[in-house]
Amino acid sequence: MEIVAAREPDVTSAADCLADAFADDPQMSFFFDPPQRQYLVTEFFSILMAARLALGMPVLLLKSEGRILGAVMGYDTQRHEWLPAHQERWALLQQRQASMASRFERADAISEKYKPQEPHFYLGVLGVHPSMQGKGAGGSLIKAYCDLAERDPVSAGTFLETAQRKNLAFYERCGFQLLGQGELAPGKPFWCLFRPKPVRDGN
Numbered sequence: 001m002e003i004v005a006a007r008e009p010d011v012t013s014a015a016d017c018l019a020d021a022f023a024d025d026p027q028m029s030f031f032f033d034p035p036q037r038q039y040l041v042t043e044f045f046s047i048l049m050a051a052r053l054a055l056g057m058p059v060l061l062l063k064s065e066g067r068i069l070g071a072v073m074g075y076d077t078q079r080h081e082w083l084p085a086h087q088e089r090w091a092l093l094q095q096r097q098a099s100m101a102s103r104f105e106r107a108d109a110i111s112e113k114y115k116p117q118e119p120h121f122y123l124g125v126l127g128v129h130p131s132m133q134g135k136g137a138g139g140s141l142i143k144a145y146c147d148l149a150e151r152d153p154v155s156a157g158t159f160l161e162t163a164q165r166k167n168l169a170f171y172e173r174c175g176f177q178l179l180g181q182g183e184l185a186p187g188k189p190f191w192c193l194f195r196p197k198p199v200r201d202g203n
Contacts, residue, residue: 001137003060003063003144008053010061011046014045014068018125018127019045021070022041027107030185043093045125048073051082058076060141060145070137072123072127072141076152077155106184106185113180113182113192114192118156120156120157120159126142155197157194161193175195177194177196179192179193
């Protein structure tokens with residue numbers, strides 16, 4: 001297995017992998033309603049990856065013999081506006097479900113409350129195919145992503161959110177600290193965590 005930078009031809013397969021990885025995720029259940037959920041989740045990940053690749057943002061894949069088994073992606077310290085083609089795809093996605101925009105706004109409001117003010121990397125998606133879960137694949141991907149943040153001279157570290165309670169211990173083992181939490185909806189907690197860049201050589 002290897003971790004490599006994603007390319008545009010990887011988008012479809014990576015989105016399918018992530019849709020499988022997030023099949024039971026409470027955040028996806030909050031964002032997207034049945035019966036269209038599988039389609040909407042897959043399109044969601046496809047748009048995110050295509051938009052970030054077009055902007056040169058970090059997107060890493062776990063591959064084995066050409067098969068995509070996991071992915072991690074987000075933003076570096078820059079937050080460039082999406083290109084018009086990706087904005088249009090996002091608008092079409094939101095038209096498929098009337099409540100979608102307000103649900104994303106709710107998650108964004110919680111994130112804005114707790115995210116660091118200093119320049120930082122944002123880890124927006126980390127997913128591993130169910131066949132690879134519990135085998136260290138997620139830890140390898142998150143380390144590779146956080147290494148990018150640590151090499152960036154401007155970045156203060158890596159920020160992420162999760163709606164999975166069981167993920168908290170995993171992220172804490174990976175060096176993340178809990179910043180705060182809110183609720184996407186009653187009984188649907190949403191946690192915000194940050195991994196600060198290690199201080200080395202007295203700097």
